[in-house]
Amino acid sequence: MNTAAISAVQAAAPAMPVIPMPEVAATAAPGFGQMLVQGLARVNESSAAADATLRAVALGEPVAPHQAMLTMEQARMDLHLALQVRNRLLEGVQELMRMQL
Amino acid sequence: MAQDIVAIARSGMDVEWQRVETVAANLANLNTTRTADGTPYAARTLISGPRFAGLLGQAPVAGTSVLGVQVSTQPGRRVHDPAHPHADATGFVTYPNVDHVGEMTTMLAASRVYEANLAAFNHARTMYQRALEIGSKK
Numbered sequence: 001m002n003t004a005a006i007s008a009v010q011a012a013a014p015a016m017p018v019i020p021m022p023e024v025a026a027t028a029a030p031g032f033g034q035m036l037v038q039g040l041a042r043v044n045e046s047s048a049a050a051d052a053t054l055r056a057v058a059l060g061e062p063v064a065p066h067q068a069m070l071t072m073e074q075a076r077m078d079l080h081l082a083l084q085v086r087n088r089l090l091e092g093v094q095e096l097m098r099m100q101l
Numbered sequence: 102m103a104q105d106i107v108a109i110a111r112s113g114m115d116v117e118w119q120r121v122e123t124v125a126a127n128l129a130n131l132n133t134t135r136t137a138d139g140t141p142y143a144a145r146t147l148i149s150g151p152r153f154a155g156l157l158g159q160a161p162v163a164g165t166s167v168l169g170v171q172v173s174t175q176p177g178r179r180v181h182d183p184a185h186p187h188a189d190a191t192g193f194v195t196y197p198n199v200d201h202v203g204e205m206t207t208m209l210a211a212s213r214v215y216e217a218n219l220a221a222f223n224h225a226r227t228m229y230q231r232a233l234e235i236g237s238k239k
Contacts, residue, residue, distance in 0.1 A: 064118050067115075070110075070114075073107075
């Protein structure tokens with residue numbers, strides 16, 4: 001193979017500018033995915049707490065009614081927050097999918 | 102944080118619930134003329150105080166908590182009833198020093214404070230839900 005011709009072409013071609021790739025997710029700060037998983041773990045925690053309180057009520061243990069209601073409301077509030085985060089995320093993804101390229 | 106308001110309101114409800122429990126115990130023992138140690142029942146008062154998130158005076162108040170239950174040392178009501186098995190040598194029976202009207206007042210006040218804490222929680226929840234509506238398209 002005649003490599004001389006290739007090197008001649010390479011020499012003639014202008015040097016291609018090197019485009020630096022953006023640094024993906026610096027490891028110092030927790031990524032969005034990690035935060036999402038943490039938030040979901042908290043939702044799961046509060047829903048488990050509500051579960052435990054309800055079980056105690058069902059078993060006839062002396063649980064003050066406000067304890068049960070507050071634990072359930074906390075679980076509901078956490079779930080709503082997670083739902084809203086999910087809605088925003090999904091909206092963003094759908095916007096990106098609709099983008100004309 | 103909404104969680105903080107929930108925790109504060111919860112502590113208030115806990116304390117008032119226990120206060121009503123103490124009142125109920127006093128009312129239930131209104132006629133207990135003899136306890137295990139031979140004396141009539143003594144009225145109990147629940148003492149509560151603020152709870153701080155950290156060092157006293159440096160951290161914000163993070164609700165309330167029960168500090169203790171004080172047993173009253175006031176003398177009890179004495180009734181002349183020689184036929185009563187718990188009557189002393191002079192024929193007097195000592196009844197508990199529970200203030201019936203005072204206990205009813207304490208109970209009503211505690212129940213109002215309980216409701217106020219409930220209102221605080223409900224408002225915190227409404228605010229939280231409103232906050233979730235920020236930027237919502239609906």
